[in-house]
């Protein structure tokens with residue numbers, strides 16, 4: 001998968017505002033560019049019960065930063081959720097090439113205020129001087145500033161500055177910090193010119209609040225608040241994640257403060273702003289492209305999220321940042337392994353291969369049966385029963401006839417008996433008259449016996465002696481046979497006794513067992529919830545499978561439909577998450593959305609060490625723990641497995657290879673047992689039988705799963721396995737019609753070929 005389009009997109013963003021994608025200096029203004037993100041932390045804003053007024057004010061203010069041309073690259077509103085805040089900060093500091101992040105809100109004493117804690121958890125260095133300075137300035141205006149708990153720190157060369165949620169208070173604090181920020185940023189960039197050019201004049205011993213230099217804004221340029229529509233090819237993002245540029249008016253009760261500066265802050269308009277500080281031009285504004293991109297960048301972010309963010313083996317961080325922009329002489333950031341940069345990737349896979357056994361046991365150890373729920377039997381097919389199902393009644397519930405004939409008293413036989421009105425299907429046993437000696441009652445198969453009767457004689461063993469004049473009823477019959485009690489009688493409970501176990505825990509309810517439930521009067525049963533499985537394909541070359549004409553280099557996505565089909569056959573709900581073909585951020589967004597709705601996320605492609613293979617590193621990036629990153633298996637070696645604990649339960653991630661047949665083999669070997677175990681199946685392992693090879697098979701250096709078709713001939717009870725042609729992994733046909741995988745051991749010093757006729761294990765994967 002190529003992420004070039006992602007970079008193009010990023011370049012487009014910058015082109016829209018700067019004229020060149022990753023340039024740091026505006027050629028016209030000769031001012032360094034500063035990329036800023038503004039994060040509003042406000043649960044009410046997210047819920048739509050309050051407006052985000054603060055971000056526009058901060059935006060207006062920061063775009064006037066001395067010595068820099070400020071670009072507001074991203075804005076977002078999140079709830080007061082520590083993980084959500086952390087994730088945004090991590091995301092933004094790693095992926096957006098920002099220099100400064102301003103957060104607003106969540107810094108007070110309210111129990112829900114956690115912005116400082118989130119910030120502290122992610123920063124690499126704290127910068128308490130900023131906080132002290134800002135609070136000192138604000139205290140001169142209002143003692144309530146003592147309640148400000150915000151911090152300032154540095155993460156990945158990005159300064160993060162917490163500000164309070166009160167509009168005026170946050171502007172006041174930012175005012176205090178602004179004269180020093182350019183110097184701090186210059187130092188951070190190790191850019192002596194910037195640093196010296198932007199060094200603030202020493203401040204008086206008692207710091208002064210420096211009023212915002214933002215010029216006042218004529219009200220007629222105000223653009224009405226508008227919501228941004230996310231283009232349809234992107235996943236819909238809730239409105240609160242979309243940057244909404246609206247007029248700002250502060251209705252919050254402000255802290256007592258000095259007279260507001262003659263600034264645009266009180267009537268900051270949205271949309272096209274031609275009144276920003278010199279050099280800012282359209283800085284601080286987002287084009288439609290930007291918003292489109294930003295919407296994608298943020299996704300919905302992580303509600304159930306990474307407590308820790310770690311990258312195993314590689315670090316796909318710092319993309320797009322100035323220091324590693326590829327422009328020589330810019331920045332001196334330490335060069336780390338970076339999966340998004342071809343030349344900076346490890347040249348050997350950093351993931352040690354797990355043995356198949358280890359991979360299998362790791363997967364199963366992490367696949368806990370999903371919670372138990374009660375379902376009506378009609379809705380329980382394909383579910384696995386969580387508790388033994390016991391009969392609530394016996395089958396049959398009373399003695400019944402096994403044949404059509406006559407219920408009799410065995411002692412009367414052989415002999416002639418009078419036929420009385422009898423029992424038929426549908427009649428209750430209690431409503432049937434008692435049968436006395438010398439009498440018989442007509443019964444149909446399955447009908448209850450009249451009380452008093454102890455045997456049934458089939459019609460065939462009787463002759464009619466007398467009948468009614470209309471020929472409708474026999475009046476007297478003769479039976480010549482000796483009859484023993486119980487003859488042709490199905491005794492009460494002879495099939496199932498009340499309280500007998502009819503379906504054992506761990507059994508999947510299928511057509512053979514589902515009917516048993518109502519038979520024993522059990523309609524509601526305890527079953528495990530079935531997993532929801534999301535499937536997405538990764539690859540810039542991929543197009544929808546029904547694309548009629550391919551352009552050079554395009555490939556129809558076949559893995560998705562294959563996997564969705566095989567999973568749906570298990571009765572498991574699937575989510576078709578489409579193709580991810582727009583680079584790492586697109587991937588993170590898609591996987592994040594997927595795991596929020598699914599228990600298991602399966603990706604295919606982008607999983608080896610080719611140009612666009614970042615899947616594993618990015619799975620780690622969303623906070624999941626990579627349990628293994630490769631498997632010593634053929635095919636399917638690049639398969640990885642990761643887990644993520646969330647408040648909604650453990651989420652499992654399988655990264656399967658892009659090549660179709662290895663992807664399906666890896667699915668059979670590792671994913672399908674996982675899905676069975678999650679569903680609650682007692683023995684989730686696949687069915688393995690002994691088969692004979694119909695041709696010599698050469699062994700590989702790792703365990704190999706060769707695709708085969710099993711056939712039986714009349715003379716041999718053991719199936720013959722015919723390998724499906726050449727087993728090169730790229731051969732699509734090797735999978736078609738295969739109903740078994742031959743499990744072949746690795747080559748050893750003593751054995752490198754298994755001869756025709758030898759018996760090997762085969763995993764059943766299809767109809768045999």
Ligand SMILES: Nc1nc2c(c(=O)[nH]1)N[C@H]1C(S)=C(S)[C@@H](COP(=O)(O)OP(=O)(O)OC[C@H]3O[C@@H](n4cnc5c(N)ncnc54)[C@H](O)[C@@H]3O)O[C@H]1N2
Pocket residue numbers: 001349537538539541542555556557558559560604605606607608609610613635636637638656657658659660662729
């Ligand atoms: N230098 C190395 N190269 C490779 C290694 C290695 O260890 N070192 N491993 C090889 C193995 S083994 C496999 S398997 C593949 C796996 O590659 P990826 O998972 O990265 O898959 P992609 O590069 O994305 O695609 C490979 C191939 O498959 C086609 N593809 C991808 N997705 C789909 C789909 N959804 N439907 C149909 N076809 C798909 C794709 O177009 C490529 O042709 O890596 C080896 N290389």
Ligand code: MOO
Pocket residue numbers: 633634635636637638657659662663729
């Ligand atoms: O291990 Mo790959 O999946 O076959 O070539």
